[in-house]
Amino acid sequence: IAVLLVRSGGGPGESEVFAMTLPSVAARSLDKAHPKLQRWFALAVAEMAKTGVRLLVTSGARSLAQQAALYAQGRTAPGKIVTNAPPGESPHNPGVSGFFFAIDVVPVVGGKAQWNDDALWARVGGMVSSFQEGGLTWGGNFKNLSDKPHIEVTGWRTLRAAPQLV
Numbered sequence: 001i002a003v004l005l006v007r008s009g010g011g012p013g014e015s016e017v018f019a020m021t022l023p024s025v026a027a028r029s030l031d032k033a034h035p036k037l038q039r040w041f042a043l044a045v046a047e048m049a050k051t052g053v054r055l056l057v058t059s060g061a062r063s064l065a066q067q068a069a070l071y072a073q074g075r076t077a078p079g080k081i082v083t084n085a086p087p088g089e090s091p092h093n094p095g096v097s098g099f100f101f102a103i104d105v106v107p108v109v110g111g112k113a114q115w116n117d118d119a120l121w122a123r124v125g126g127m128v129s130s131f132q133e134g135g136l137t138w139g140g141n142f143k144n145l146s147d148k149p150h151i152e153v154t155g156w157r158t159l160r161a162a163p164q165l166v
Contacts, residue, residue: 029060032094034101034153034165036135041103044127048107053120056113058149059104062092084145091152095160102152121148 030038041057048055062070064087074081083090091102106113107120114120121140128138128151139150153159 029057030103032099033060033103034099034156034159036133036153037101037103037151039133040128040131040136040151041105043131044105044124047127048123052109053114053123054108055124056106056108057103058106059092060102061094061100062090064088064093067093081145083147091156091160093160095156096163097160097165099159099165101156101160102150104147104149105151106149124148124151 030041033041041055045055067083067085067087067090069077070083071086073079073083085092087093092100092104094100105124106115107117107124108114109117109120125138125140125148128136135154137152137154139147139152142150159165
């Protein structure tokens with residue numbers, strides 16, 4: 001399994017992506033994602049690859065400390081606000097079952113992350129909307145803080161409280 005690693009060049013659109021083969025890392029990155037996210041990602045990767053676009057997961061499960069650091073950005077820490085979810089209130093924080101309910105992705109073309117390509121983001125959003133199983137929400141449609149890289153399982157709060165996935 002090929003894994004893409006990102007080295008940031010300092011700002012959006014300035015990232016370089018390197019492909020590496022790391023089966024154990026790739027298997028772990030989404031193994032505790034809700035199965036619906038796993039299936040969507042597999043289909044999205046295949047669909048994007050038809051046009052030479054790779055899809056990279058930039059964030060999956062987050063610890064409470066990681067979520068706290070992101071939530072502090074633009075509030076009590078330098079930077080702009082990147083989330084409205086405090087620790088324990090994000091679908092990136094694993095639930096009782098151990099699964100997490102959101103991933104963040106970025107399209108990659110020619111080894112470069114395409115953070116600002118509206119056409120590619122529209123494709124990502126369209127793939128979320130047209131996912132045959134349904135039940136996913138694209139962050140690009142959020143009203144208060146558009147979050148184009150974000151895909152979450154609809155109804156994740158209820159699912160997160162369950163001891164096992166149904």
